[in-house]
Amino acid sequence: MSLLVVVIGFTIMGFKGLNFGIDFKGGTIVQIEMKQDFEKAEIDKIIKKYSNEYQTTKANNNGKIELEIKSNSLDSNKIDSLFKEIKSEYKKAELTSQETIGASVGNELKKKAWIAGILATLAMLLYIGVRFEFKFGLAAILALVHDILITVSIYAMLQIPVNSPFIAAILTILGYSINDTIVIFDRIRENSKKMRGKDVAEVANISISQTMTRSINTVLTTLFTIVAVNVFVPSVREFSMPLIIGIVSGCYSSIFIASPIWVILKKKIEGRA
Numbered sequence: 001m002s003l004l005v006v007v008i009g010f011t012i013m014g015f016k017g018l019n020f021g022i023d024f025k026g027g028t029i030v031q032i033e034m035k036q037d038f039e040k041a042e043i044d045k046i047i048k049k050y051s052n053e054y055q056t057t058k059a060n061n062n063g064k065i066e067l068e069i070k071s072n073s074l075d076s077n078k079i080d081s082l083f084k085e086i087k088s089e090y091k092k093a094e095l096t097s098q099e100t101i102g103a104s105v106g107n108e109l110k111k112k113a114w115i116a117g118i119l120a121t122l123a124m125l126l127y128i129g130v131r132f133e134f135k136f137g138l139a140a141i142l143a144l145v146h147d148i149l150i151t152v153s154i155y156a157m158l159q160i161p162v163n164s165p166f167i168a169a170i171l172t173i174l175g176y177s178i179n180d181t182i183v184i185f186d187r188i189r190e191n192s193k194k195m196r197g198k199d200v201a202e203v204a205n206i207s208i209s210q211t212m213t214r215s216i217n218t219v220l221t222t223l224f225t226i227v228a229v230n231v232f233v234p235s236v237r238e239f240s241m242p243l244i245i246g247i248v249s250g251c252y253s254s255i256f257i258a259s260p261i262w263v264i265l266k267k268k269i270e271g272r273a
Contacts, residue, residue, distance in 0.1 A: 002257070
């Protein structure tokens with residue numbers, strides 16, 4: 001199942017690539033304080049006259065109703081005309097800021113994201129290797145790679161815009177997914193001492209069964225909160241959406257991928273010994 005999702009996702013990525021947003025491709029961010037409630041669909045109709053590719057975010061910031069527009073095809077003249085049209089419909093609206101982001105900022109962001117991800121992964125591999133054993137660490141890291149690949153593949157398939165909150169979500173997924181995996185590995189380690197002589201696959205199976213309810217319940221309670229945030233707080237959807245995908249994938253990989261990989265590594269090493 002995982003391989004199918006990844007193959008489809010990366011095939012689409014090979015033809016279309018990821019749908020990188022303004023944070024990576026560069027463009028203009030326009031912020032307008034509306035000072036009154038508004039229908040986002042009506043605003044989108046106005047924006048479409050001036051830009052084909054854009055994102056809008058509606059936010060209620062301490063009672064201030066704000067509109068944020070991100071586009072890579074808005075120049076100063078278009079912004080003036082766009083704001084005048086919005087102003088004619090919403091008299092209280094005020095243009096609070098407009099900022100241009102260069103593509104070089106996005107390239108720098110990608111580079112730093114890679115560095116952060118690699119350093120975090122190496123740190124977790126070192127910790128698990130010292131705290132448990134290297135085979136546990138390698139299995140856990142492979143499960144984390146799986147979670148990232150699944151999230152990226154789904155984004156490629158659905159062509160969801162990728163912006164800086166996506167990077168923050170990916171790093172959060174790394175930390176959250178490893179937590180579930182460590183809980184199962186800790187139980188495997190305990191049961192390995194109690195069940196000396198039993199096959200490692202049986203020990204892993206028993207350990208997964210003992211921790212499965214806890215893992216699923218933890219993920220469900222977390223998902224209830226994040227899904228609620230995703231539905232009711234549109235301004236953070238770019239962060240909450242990849243989190244939802246990554247947390248579900250992390251629960252799946254902790255049970256069905258990390259532990260079986262550990263069993264495979266354990267048997268191969270013991271077989272050689």
